[in-house]
Amino acid sequence: MSKKKTPGLNTSSTADIAFLLLCYFLMTTTMGSQTGLSRRLPPIPDSKQQVEDQKINRRNIIVVRINSADKVLAGSEMIDIAFLKDKIKEFLDNPNNDPSLPEKELKDIEGYKAVPVSKGVISLQNDRGTSYSKYIAVQNELVKAVNELRDEFSMANFGKKYARLSEEEQGWVKKAVPQNISEAEPKDVNASTR
């Protein structure tokens, strides 16, 4: 009936409202994704199971110790952290089949071929007085050694870097170059596996 036009809503303040909301979310949320080094802890051993603990050959294990003065000991000698990666790589890779370095086992990887897999285990031990930053630095070197071996393996077999492989292929490489880092029981001198 009425010919009067309804006046348009004033929308100029919606921008202000949206800005307020935006500021609220900017303040209360965090961006930056969490990064870090993933590990799997060994389960607490059963008291009866302990007896038949997997026997690991002497040659298959390398002990990396960090003492309270943040000095690193790999195998039986003190080592600078800069050389730790190469030492671990040599230990895991064992290119010349040295009898003092870990043995390899021909393992059939499902969906892929049989490849020699090193049985080497790195046992990481630390003192209560070790600083966390040193511990992480050593962990980082160990992971770096494994990652470089994986890269080399994928370069040789697939002609690509590990990061560029498909998920399935990455799974194979992971099995071919396992990351066996064991964080030892704190008081126990005997290193646990896995």
Place this chain on the structure above:
Amino acid sequence: MSMFGGSNKKEVPGISSGSLSDIVFMLLFFFMVTTQMRETENKVQVKLPEASEVTKLERKDLSSYINIGTPIRSLQAQYGTDARIQLNDSFKTKEDIRDFVASEREAMKEGDRPLMTVCIRADQDVRMGIITDVKQELRRCSALKIMYSARKPSE
């Protein structure tokens, strides 16, 4: 003055601000999608150690955080400068980790429980003793997937 036919008399049309709100809303949605809520207030100072081989945490909703470090300055008078463990919003001792893990686990869906990751956010200056205690306690309540928080070194 009116050399060009008095065109100066015409008013300059105002810039339409109608789409401004759309732009801001788009920004808003971007931030809502890419960020997540800050869940706890830090009561300890944590300067994460650097590591070049870090990996991303895949499922943030499945992770719980244990902060370890010295209390922040305003709380040092009350709690001292020794490294402390912070769970959720308060200082706790290592005996409380068991309850913490149990309640975190309870809050998750049944199928997700085995995938729970405990993120250890420790300051780079703390000693390993306290972290070893935490690790042992986590093993005891079989929360075996852990992650040492670290940041990529800035080049």
